Amino acid sequence: MSYNNKVAIVFTGGTISMKIDPRIHAAIPALTSEEIMAMVTNIEKFSDIEIINFSNLPSPHITPNMMMELSILVNDIIKRDDITGVVITHGTDTLEETAYLLDLTVKSPKPIIVVGAMRNNSVLGYDGSSNLSAAICTAISKNAVNKGVLVVMNNEVNAASEVTKTNTLSLDTFKSPEFGPLGIVDNDEVLFYRDIVKRQFIETHTIENKVSLIKCCAGMESDIVNFYIDTGYKGIVIEALGRGNIPPAMIPGVKRAIDKGIPVVMVSRCPTGRVLDTYGYEGGGRHLRELGVIFGKNLPGQKARIKLMLILSLTKDIDIIKNMFEN
Numbered sequence: 056m057s058y059n060n061k062v063a064i065v066f067t068g069g070t071i072s073m074k075i076d077p078r079i080h081a082a083i084p085a086l087t088s089e090e091i092m093a094m095v096t097n098i099e100k101f102s103d104i105e106i107i108n109f110s111n112l113p114s115p116h117i118t119p120n121m122m123m124e125l126s127i128l129v130n131d132i133i134k135r136d137d138i139t140g141v142v143i144t145h146g147t148d149t150l151e152e153t154a155y156l157l158d159l160t161v162k163s164p165k166p167i168i169v170v171g172a173m174r175n176n177s178v179l180g181y182d183g184s185s186n187l188s189a190a191i192c193t194a195i196s197k198n199a200v201n202k203g204v205l206v207v208m209n210n211e212v213n214a215a216s217e218v219t220k221t222n223t224l225s226l227d228t229f230k231s232p233e234f235g236p237l238g239i240v241d242n243d244e245v246l247f248y249r250d251i252v253k254r255q256f257i258e259t260h261t262i263e264n265k266v267s268l269i270k271c272c273a274g275m276e277s278d279i280v281n282f283y284i285d286t287g288y289k290g291i292v293i294e295a296l297g298r299g300n301i302p303p304a305m306i307p308g309v310k311r312a313i314d315k316g317i318p319v320v321m322v323s324r325c326p327t328g329r330v331l332d333t334y335g336y337e338g339g340g341r342h343l344r345e346l347g348v349i350f351g352k353n354l355p356g357q358k359a360r361i362k363l364m365l366i367l368s369l370t371k372d373i374d375i376i377k378n379m380f381e382n
């Protein structure tokens with residue numbers, strides 16, 4: 056009995072599909088999607104399942120181009136009348152980037168859930184099956200309609216736009232450090248405690264790959280910025296210091312990029328808080344604003360990069376790019 060639900064599960068790989076290889080004593084992709092689903096016992100009581108094999112890759116092997124391919128696939132699946140929601144299994148390392156790209160590029164009220172596992176199938180306490188069943192419960196939940204792409208791990212529901220991997224090992228690694236989770240999965244039921252105020256949609260099927268991410272540190276100079284300009288990068292994201300400030304020796308590089316029409320988006324290397332032009336000294340936020348640096352609010356660098364890659368596939372107009380980041 057399936058209560059007329061049908062969830063498409065798109066398998067991409069990650070620890071959820073890994074086992075320890077006895078020859079090298081390290082985890083590698085090993086399980087098929089059917090083998091993973093066989094561990095999600097009793098799920099037929101909740102929903103019919105359609106398995107779609109996209110890849111079986113560790114997530115450090117997933118490129119932005121593959122994320123875009125996945126977006127096109129999910130856009131096609133979610134339009135089908137027989138589909139209640141879509142679940143995507145993914146390695147946890149780049150899960151937040153894929154989830155955010157899908158959030159920005161798939162427009163549907165139906166639930167889209169990204170899920171993974173922290174423990175592979177050879178170790179005690181494999182969390183793949185419990186995470187996957189919680190993800191399927193979320194995909195069929197009326198409460199999850201119109202919430203954008205969600206990440207479900209360890210019985211917590213987080214927004215793709217807010218979630219980040221915070222710990223290299225813990226089962227509760229996926230957190231929204233700034234605002235907390237949207238809800239929880241409790242006893243197969245999905246409960247939401249808050250909503251996201253604003254969602255963005257970028258209508259594109261392509262991505263600009265030449266966008267770099269620079270993490271700022273004390274004493275940094277312009278050489279790395281110049282390297283990206285000279286090697287043809289089309290956009291630069293800087294994870295700046297604190298409130299949104301950079302060392303003065305980086306300014307010539309930033310100025311040169313902007314003069315060449317390369318958008319420079321600034322976010323902070325702090326895990327929480329937005330960037331703002333609070334400081335007026337050389338390299339401070341006010342100086343950067345005057346130079347034409349775009350302020351990326353409270354996005355982490357890796358998500359600001361995904362967003363800039365998508366926007367640059369549509370336009371090079373600095374005012375439009377600025378508007379999409381700042382408003």
Ligand code: ASP
Binds near residue numbers: 148149
């Ligand atoms: N390294 C793995 C991956 O991202 C980690 C995981 O899936 O949890 O594929």
